[in-house]
Every structure is written in structure tokens, then in C-alpha cells.
Amino acid sequence: MPTDQYHEPPGDLSADVRTFARVAASLQEEAEAIGWYEQRLSLERDPEARAIMEEAQEEEFKHFAMALEFLSRRKPKWRAVLQAVLFKPGDIVEHGEMGEEAEKKS
Ligand SMILES: [Fe+2]
Structure with a gap:
């Protein structure tokens, strides 16, 4: 295997x-x-x-x-990024940057 x-x-x-x-x-x-x-x-x-x-x-x-x-x-930090990026209209890259900030805070 x-x-x-x-x-x-x-x-x-x-x-x-x-x-x-x-x-x-x-x-x-x-x-x-x-x-x-x-x-x-x-x-x-x-x-x-x-x-x-x-x-x-x-x-x-x-x-x-x-x-x-x-x-x-x-993985709470991963979850924080996902919550900042997923299922939101608008600029994906901008949301990614917000996710990076959210990751640092979690
Ligand atoms: Fe499958």
C-alpha cells in the first residue's frame, strides 16, 4: 500500500x-x-x-x-483564511490579503 x-x-x-x-x-x-x-x-x-x-x-x-x-x-489559522476568502463577491486577491490578517489574529 x-x-x-x-x-x-x-x-x-x-x-x-x-x-x-x-x-x-x-x-x-x-x-x-x-x-x-x-x-x-x-x-x-x-x-x-x-x-x-x-x-x-x-x-x-x-x-x-x-x-x-x-x-x-x-487548523484554526487555515479556517480563518477560508472564512475571509470563500463565498464572498468581489476581489479574491483582496480577500486573500484579509485572510492573511485574519490568520495572524487567530
Ligand atoms: Fe471522491
């Missing part, structure tokens, strides 16, 4: 850090899958195949969201 989500010897890491690393790897995989489905959907013309791919991509949205929520509950 691959353990490439670890960059340090797994035996030296706490159970919490190993769990965090596994969920972080899942988050990365879910984002990859969303991108792969986006590419497939841009090319696929068969309506039935498209429906399956759309359904699958929507599942990946949910998986990504759950993994992100899990991780952000364990």
Missing part, C-alpha cells in the same frame, strides 16, 4: 498528524478528480455518458467539501 502522503517517517508521526495527512491527500485527490471530470465533460458528446460524469463530478464536490471542512476544523 502506498504511503506517499507522508513526507516524514510515518512511525514518527502522531495518529492525529497521520489522519490529517491522509485527509489532506484525499482533498488533493478530490480536486484532481473534479478537474479530470471537467476535461472529460468538455469532450464527451454522448448524453448518457455525460450524465454519469456530471453525477460523478458532483459527488467529488461533496467529497472535497467534507475533507476541507474536516481539515479546517483542525
Whole structure:
């Protein structure tokens, strides 16, 4: 079984850090899958195949969201940045700068 989500010897890491690393790897995989489905959907013309791919991509949205929520509950500074940046209209870069400030305060 691959353990490439670890960059340090797994035996030296706490159970919490190993769990965090596994969920972080899942988050990365879910984002990859969303991108792969986006590419497939841009090319696929068969309506039935498209429906399956759309359904699958929507599942990946949910998986990504759950993994992100899990991780952000364990990293308050990350959560502070997410709260400053996500789901707001306007300038994303400006929100990122506000997130950096929020991170410092948390
Ligand atoms: Fe998934």
C-alpha cells in the first residue's frame, strides 16, 4: 500500500498528524478528480455518458467539501483564511490579503 502522503517517517508521526495527512491527500485527490471530470465533460458528446460524469463530478464536490471542512476544523489559522476568502463577491486577491490578517489574529 502506498504511503506517499507522508513526507516524514510515518512511525514518527502522531495518529492525529497521520489522519490529517491522509485527509489532506484525499482533498488533493478530490480536486484532481473534479478537474479530470471537467476535461472529460468538455469532450464527451454522448448524453448518457455525460450524465454519469456530471453525477460523478458532483459527488467529488461533496467529497472535497467534507475533507476541507474536516481539515479546517483542525487548523484554526487555515479556517480563518477560508472564512475571509470563500463565498464572498468581489476581489479574491483582496480577500486573500484579509485572510492573511485574519490568520495572524487567530
Ligand atoms: Fe471522491
